[in-house]
Amino acid sequence: xxxxxxxxxxxxxxxxxxxxxxxxxxxxxxxxxxxxxxxxxxxxxxxxxxxxxxxxxxxxxxxxxxxxxxxxxxxxxxxxxxxxxxxxxxxxxxxxxxxxxxxxxxxxxxxxxxxxxxxxxxxxxxxxxxxxxxxxxxxxxxxxxxxxxxxxxxxxxxxxxxxxxxxxxxxxxxxxxxxxxxxxxxxxxxxxxxxxxxxxxxxxxxxxxxxxxxxxxxxxxxxxxxxxxxxxxxxxxxxxxxxxxxxxxxxxxxxxxxxxxxxxxxxxxxxxxxxxxxxxxxxxxxxxxxx
Amino acid sequence: xxxxxxxxxxxxxxxxxxxxxxxxxxxxxxxxxxxxxxxxxxxxxxxxxxxxxxxxxxxxxxxxxxxxxxxxxxxxxxxxxxxxxxxxxxxxxxxxxxxxxxxxxxxxxxxxxxxxxxxxxxxxxxxxxxxxxxxxxxxxxxxxxxxxxxxxxxxxxxxxxxxxxxxxxxxxxxxxxxxxxxxxxxxxxxxxxxxxxxxxxxxxxxxxxxxxxxxxxxxxxxxxxxxxxxxxxxxxxxxxxxxxxxxxxxxxxxxxxxxxxxxxxxxxxxxxxxxxxxxxxxxxxxxxxxx
Numbered sequence: 041x042x043x044x045x046x047x048x049x050x051x052x053x054x055x056x057x058x059x060x061x062x063x064x065x066x067x068x069x070x071x072x073x074x075x076x077x078x079x080x081x082x083x084x085x086x087x088x089x090x091x092x093x094x095x096x097x098x099x100x101x102x103x104x105x106x107x108x109x110x111x112x113x114x115x116x117x118x119x120x121x122x123x124x125x126x127x128x129x130x131x132x133x134x135x136x137x138x139x140x141x142x143x144x145x146x147x148x149x150x151x152x153x154x155x156x157x158x159x160x161x162x163x164x165x166x167x168x169x170x171x172x173x174x175x176x177x178x179x180x181x182x183x184x185x186x187x188x189x190x191x192x193x194x195x196x197x198x199x200x201x202x203x204x205x206x207x208x209x210x211x212x213x214x215x216x217x218x219x220x221x222x223x224x225x226x227x228x229x230x231x232x233x234x235x236x237x238x239x240x241x242x243x244x245x246x247x248x249x250x251x252x253x254x255x256x257x258x259x260x261x262x263x264x265x266x267x268x269x270x271x272x273x274x275x276x277x278x279x280x281x282x283x284x285x286x287x288x289x290x291x292x293x294x295x296x297x298x299x300x301x302x303x304x305x306x307x308x309x310x311x312x313x314x315x316x317x318x319x320x321x322x323x324x325x326x327x328x329x330x331x
Numbered sequence: 332x333x334x335x336x337x338x339x340x341x342x343x344x345x346x347x348x349x350x351x352x353x354x355x356x357x358x359x360x361x362x363x364x365x366x367x368x369x370x371x372x373x374x375x376x377x378x379x380x381x382x383x384x385x386x387x388x389x390x391x392x393x394x395x396x397x398x399x400x401x402x403x404x405x406x407x408x409x410x411x412x413x414x415x416x417x418x419x420x421x422x423x424x425x426x427x428x429x430x431x432x433x434x435x436x437x438x439x440x441x442x443x444x445x446x447x448x449x450x451x452x453x454x455x456x457x458x459x460x461x462x463x464x465x466x467x468x469x470x471x472x473x474x475x476x477x478x479x480x481x482x483x484x485x486x487x488x489x490x491x492x493x494x495x496x497x498x499x500x501x502x503x504x505x506x507x508x509x510x511x512x513x514x515x516x517x518x519x520x521x522x523x524x525x526x527x528x529x530x531x532x533x534x535x536x537x538x539x540x541x542x543x544x545x546x547x548x549x550x551x552x553x554x555x556x557x558x559x560x561x562x563x564x565x566x567x568x569x570x571x572x573x574x575x576x577x578x579x580x581x582x583x584x585x586x587x588x589x590x591x592x593x594x595x596x597x598x599x600x601x602x603x604x605x606x607x608x609x610x611x612x613x614x615x616x617x618x619x620x621x622x
Contacts (some may be wrong), residue, residue, distance in 0.1 A: 068442070082454060112439055112446035118454020119417055123410035147436050147463050148403055149489040151359070155403035163373060163409020172438050174465045174484060176491030193465060198440040200467025203513055207506070210499045216505055222494055 044165055045232035046189035047240070047262055050139045051287065053105035060287070062106040062141070063316055064266065064294030065128070067092050067113050071299050073308040082117040089114060090124035094131050100316040101109040101137040101307040108264070108292055109166070111144035114209040126163055133165050140166045141264070147172025149179050160292050168262070170242055173219045174318045178225045180239065182231040184230055189238040191264040195254060197244025206250075216250065217257060218290060224258045233262050236288070240264055245277045245291075255288070263289040269319070271294025275326030286327045293319050336523035338531070338553055339432045342578065344396035348415040351578070353397040353432070354607055355557065355585030356419070357567035358404050362590050373408040380405060381415035384540050385422050387589050390600040391607040392428040392469040399555070399583055400457070402435035417455055424456050431457045432555070435523055436484060438463025440470050448473040461533055461555070464510045468517045471530065475521055480529040482555040483514045486545060488535025497541075500581030507541065508548060515549045522551050527579070529553055532573055536582075542571040546579070554580040560587025560610070577618045584610050 043049045054060045067089045069078050076095075078088035097107060109132070114125035132140045142164055146156040160169045160183070171181050173192040183190035195205055195216040205216040213221070222243060227239030240262035243254055255263070263281045268274075268291050280288035300315030301308040334340045345351045358380045360369050367386075369379035388398060400423070405416035423431045433455055437447040451460045451474070460474050464483040474481035486496055486507040496507040504512070511532060518530030531553035534545055546554070554572045559565075559582050572580035591606030592599040 062576075066443070110443055112437075112450075113445040115413075116446035116453075118447045119410055119456075121450075122406075122413040126410055145438050145463075147401075147438050147465075147484070149487065149492070152357070152401055152403040155407035157413075158407045159403075159409065162414075172436075172463050172465060174438075174463060174492075174495055174523035175487050175489060176494045176496075178489045178491040187418065193438070196440065196466050198466060198469045200442070200469040201465075203359055203467045204465055204506075204510060205467075207509055208501045210501050213496075215498070219495060 043232070043252070044187045045250040046187055046238045047230075047236035048232040048234045049167070050106065050189070050262065050290070051234040051236060053139055054290070057103070057105040057320065059320040059327070060290050061104050061319050061323050062108050062264070062290050062292040063096065063100050063104050063297050063319070064108045064110065065093050065096060065113075065298060066144070066290045066294045067298065072278060073301060074303070083120045086117040086120035086124040089117065089121065090128055093307055096312055097128070097132050097135060097138075099312040100297070101135050103313065103316045103320055104138070106139040106141060106290055107132055108141040108143050110294075111142060129165050129305040139168060141168040141170065141191070142166035143170045145170045145172060147175055147179050149175050153179055153182040161188060173223060176222065178221070180226055184227075184238050186230070186238070189240060189263070190243045191240040193221070194220050194223060194241040195243045195247070196249055197247070197267045201244075217253060220254045220257045226260060226262060236260055236262050242266070243281055245281070248280045255280060255283065258284065261288075264292060265289050266292045266294070269293035275322055278323070279326060279330055282327065284328070291323050335478045337478055337529045338521075338527035339395065339523040339525045340458070341480070341553065341581070342527060343527040344430055345581070348394070348396035348611065350611040350618070351581050351584040352395050352610050352614050353399050353555070353581050354387065354391050354395050354588050354610070355399045355401065355434070356387060356404075356589060357401040357582045357585045358387075358589065364494070364592060365594070372614045377405070377415040379410035380408065380412065381403050381419055384419040386600055387603055388419070388423050388426060388429075390603040391588070392426050394604065394607045394611055395429070397430040397432060397581055398423055399434050401585075402433060408618040409510040420456050430459060432459040432461065432482070433457035434461045436461045436463060438466055438470050440466050444470050444473040452479065464514060467513065471514070471517055475529050477516075477521070477529070480501045480531060481534045482511070482531040482553070485511050485514060485532040486538070486541055488538070488558045492535075508544060510544045511548045515552060518552060527551055527553050533557065536572070537570045538573045539568060546571060546574065550574065552579070555583060556580050557583045557585070560584035566613055569614070570617060570621055573618065577621070582614050
């Protein structure tokens with residue numbers, strides 16, 4: 041039986057799966073298999089995105105311990121897209137095979153933060169969310185409970201993120217390190233039996249030295265590490281996100297898995313499944329080689 | 332005829348209205364007039380929130396130049412709530428009386444930012460959005476166009492925001508000031524005939540010295556100033572958000588206007604209208620007294 045504590049539960053699933061990997065669902069109509077490519081209009085696009093997403097979920101079930109669903113891909117299609125998002129999250133949850141991360145990066149305070157948290161705990165069922173940390177703990181804590189976790193945005197890998205996150209403080213820390221310290225402190229109240237907190241951190245995979253420094257400052261935080269595969273990061277780049285014991289990060293690949301088929305591939309689901317198996321094997325091997 | 336440039340258009344509406352004020356729509360079922368209070372369930376709540384919001388919009392039309400709609404209040408009711416949000420935004424836009432600000436504080440990068448921007452330019456029609464700046468310009472610029480503006484989160488008034496935004500950099504600036512400089516630079520490309528950029532800034536109303544420092548660093552930015560009225564700020568607190576010429580800020584009041592009725596008030600719309608008139612008069616008087 042799985043633990044109810046969110047981080048313990050994720051760690052348990054990672055152990056069963058054999059590797060700390062996550063498939064990111066960022067579906068866009070233009071890249072779908074030909075059989076699913078929609079007619080014009082938001083309703084048709086939302087239906088296609090939903091069918092594709094559920095197909096990917098079915099294909100990777102039993103292989104990866106977690107999936108991350110990008111809200112933006114659904115929200116761009118308006119209310120139809122959000123209805124599709126709700127059904128995709130429910131499908132993922134009903135499968136029972138994954139931790140489900142709703143990647144919606146909300147960042148508000150007070151009752152607005154509570155509203156967003158309520159949306160993710162009701163209509164959009166997800167065990168985990170991603171949230172902004174710029175507003176401090178007021179914007180983060182509503183998303184964390186005993187059985188619900190959140191990953192706060194600490195360090196992103198996009199070029200212009202440096203303009204804020206790499207700024208040097210008078211005390212020697214970078215802004216990202218200061219935000220990491222804030223997250224570590226805020227997460228101390230929800231550390232589970234695994235030693236990890238229900239408050240984790242988003243840490244991009246492209247800067248090894250940055251990742252190592254953040255790892256040292258946030259020993260109880262799980263790192264959600266996007267950017268593996270198509271976004272240019274490789275296994276060596278993500279290793280600094282892990283603790284010495286090989287735990288502490290969840291490596292996410294999106295496009296390299298969900299679009300792992302070509303125009304000539306008849307069974308796109310089988311291609312996606314193989315790509316998820318490759319992802320799992322690649323990260324497991326990288327962690328094994330280091331140990 | 333109104334200018335097409337977003338900031339010029341907002342300035343033009345402010346001039347017509349006689350004061351730089353905005354009504355914030357943050358509707359929650361519990362505080363609605365008795366006649367609208369919904370039965371249980373998200374569908375009923377979304378319908379009530381929609382009816383109340385459209386009633387407020389009708390009540391304040393012709394009084395205030397702008398309205399700000401809080402996405403969280405709708406999203407908490409799931410797909411039904413987002414469908415209601417789309418209709419409320421369309422209602423506000425169709426009235427032709429307001430600049431419409433979608434307060435959704437999105438903060439993502441790359442194609443995800445483009446998806447969110449597309450949602451606000453199509454299914455959720457709004458001339459302005461609010462966005463996070465923590466990810467740098469990658470997370471901001473997709474929301475800005477010739478006829479579309481965005482307010483980037485620079486300084487918030489919540490207590491825990493200080494833990495990030497007030498940190499002191501090695502070069503002497505605060506984090507919020509550095510983010511303000513980034514916003515000023517990013518907005519330089521979209522300055523209109525009014526002298527203001529389509530990229531503005533959210534600057535909370537509770538810290539006068541902070542607001543004055545940010546005003547000096549961002550001469551071409553319109554400040555969206557929440558927290559007036561119910562959240563504790565008064566006219567004196569918002570004056571530092573304005574330039575010497577009395578322009579440059581949009582003062583937003585939410586609860587003090589939209590809930591300006593009591594259990595004994597038969598015509599809640601009339602109460603809301605009077606509260607909007609009071610808001611306009613109060614801010615106009617404050618600016619007049621300073622000039």
